[in-house]
Ligand code: MN
């Protein structure tokens with residue numbers, strides 16, 4: 001793997017963790033409440049409804065790390081049972097937060113041993129999309145069909161829904177293009193336009209997507225709008241988390257995309273300095289290990 005690809009992969013994973021840590025402070029606030037409490041929220045300061053330490057991350061980052069471990073255990077293949085076992089072990093370790101769909105379907109896995117959740121038209125939360133990055137890194141260089149299939153295997157452990165699948169596959173392909181050097185303009189033409197043509201529900205244009213919920217369509221509209229209307233890692237993340245709502249998750253997804261796009265030099269030093277050391281070393285170590293050699 002070339003040095004620039006592996007450095008952008010590390011930037012994507014660090015970006016995920018930075019966006020999670022930044023956004024968690026304002027998760028579930030409205031934009032107006034954020035203005036009242038923080039002005040513009042632009043520092044990794046902890047707190048929020050989870051009362052985090054500054055630089056602490058949440059389920060978005062730790063589920064991605066659990067997925068990455070499962071992939072590495074299977075010699076870089078994405079296998080449903082290994083993913084389910086890793087998520088189950090993650091849940092047993094009492095994470096700081098956990099989504100309802102994730103919890104329900106992991107409890108179901110404990111009962112049945114079957115690592116695929118039943119199809120549900122309601123399970124279109126952002127829980128599978130927020131953690132998809134390790135699957136994108138491990139399948140770099142594979143065919144688009146294989147990338148999409150790998151995304152669905154990891155997603156269906158907890159979220160078996162075509163709208164969630166579309167989001168996971170879109171994010172993974174965007175990340176792969178960006179770490180291989182695509183510009184924002186390339187991403188817009190090659191991925192964003194075809195995606196919203198195929199899935200008009202994801203169209204982000206027009207109104208400012210404030211207060212995005214955990215519904216993956218809300219999440220991704222906010223992320224795409226922030227990505228398209230800013231020109232740096234920091235401005236993209238500040239823009240997306242100040243919309244409030246599921247801000248740690250919009251931050252995490254925007255962080256992986258903008259990290260891959262703008263590279264490691266664009267990650268603000270003052271944010272990297274705040275990130276928990278063990279998380280920073282885990283994400284960079286996994287980024288290197290997951291890429292094909
Ligand atoms: Mn979270």
Ligand code: MN
Nearest residue numbers: 246247248249
């Ligand atoms: Mn969240």
